[in-house]
Amino acid sequence: MPVSATRPSFVPAHELPDDQRIVLTGVGLTSPNGNHLAEFRANLLAGKSGVVDYETRYMGKTLAGVCNFDELKYQKRKDLRRGTRVGSISVYCANEAVIDSGINWLDYPKDRVGVYLGITEHGNVETENEVYEISKFDYDTKVWTHHHNPRTVANNPAGEVTINMGITGPHLTVGAACAAGNAGFIQAAQMLRLGEVDLAIAGGVSESIHTFGIFASFASQGALAHNADATKASRPFDINRNGIVVAEGGGICTVERLSDAKARGAKIYGEIVGYAMNSDATDFVLPDSNRQSECIHLALKRAGLQASDIDIVSSHATATEQGDIEECKALNKVFAGTNVSINNTKSFIGHAMGAAGALELLGNIPSFQDHYAHATINLDNIDERCQLPGLVINEPRKLSKVDYILNNSFGMLGINSVVIVKRY
């Protein structure tokens, strides 16, 4: 008999003992419109886009969400040369999160820390750079760098964090296409509940703007955004949308068991009360609203919640026609008749790939205190197929309360992830 038949796979969080309840206690992030949570939040509420004109190898002019964090805050120039861009993003965000958490890091047992970072892809940037480099030498592979393998192994971003911070517990990346940000948090929650680690440094990261291939592939698919005004280019749900703006970034949290967080008097940003992941099992790129709504329902069920309990839904929509419409079908199926507010952070920063789910969740977290749902911007003429209950259009919405945020993150090959965070 399967284990699932003899015991519920999830007990609602409020019925769990504190050592099984999982909370977010520190935030570190870099997004195209902010290098810490307060700046990110302020720009989301102010409607400020982080999308800029950008040039990429072979393709020339395009648009992207570009981060401008201080790379030398936690690394030396030699570290930057040795490692990867996403490693640097990860190191910055992880250090910021730990400092924000107030943990006594110097004395913390580093063998009890795990690093779990969601990635959409890894190694494209470094491989493309190296192929370009050897093209200057008639493709002589003798000048192929010895740094290629350590830069391109799939655990690179998480591994760079462990080296930088002296963490000797487990580390890995979670490859989950654009559902990866949520997947990083889910992995952390599971490892904490199992007692594998006492502190998780988790979230999602991306360096995707540094490879032309991501842009070129979306362009060939007819899914790469263009607009004379970069800040107007990312426009989910708008009838005049024309595709994805690729972005880089990172969103990383310290994640702890509630009992540990309480014992050290930690500031608590929110509690992960529900999550779910599933697969469409249908198509390489086209999403499936049926599986998406099932994923949302499963997360709600595990949290012991009804759809009407959710105050804010952070949508995944990327500004592709099919993607937007399918998610709207799923959201309408689950949230019709509720008072939910639905927003979209990609409209501000573009699609930060592996970091998207994490950044989109974290951008909403301050709503527990400020009671605003930030908007989806650039929504001038709604696609009628994207009519949603409570869609927050262009201006933030003041809410009477925010107790629950539900964060959607979906990806290619039909991977879906949902995380629900409760105000603590």
Next chain:
Amino acid sequence: MAPSDIRQVILDILSRIAPDEDLSNLDDSVSFRQQMELDSMDFLDIVMELRKQYRVQIPEEDYPNLVSMDSTVKYLTPILKDTPAK
């Protein structure tokens, strides 16, 4: 290239490989690794840069010749004697 040119080439490579190091007081007679934070991957960068810039193939058994500035310049002088400085 004259020995002084080769020294400058190596100095330029080192400044790229170890950008946080102050090379102004480098002692040419002392091994690089005694004066700088250089690991085996960095050392391979020196070999790689020479390969890229001057098409010099240094066999692995000759790597011990690259231990210090003095020994490196001495080793490279006959190899690069007909190569013009850039």
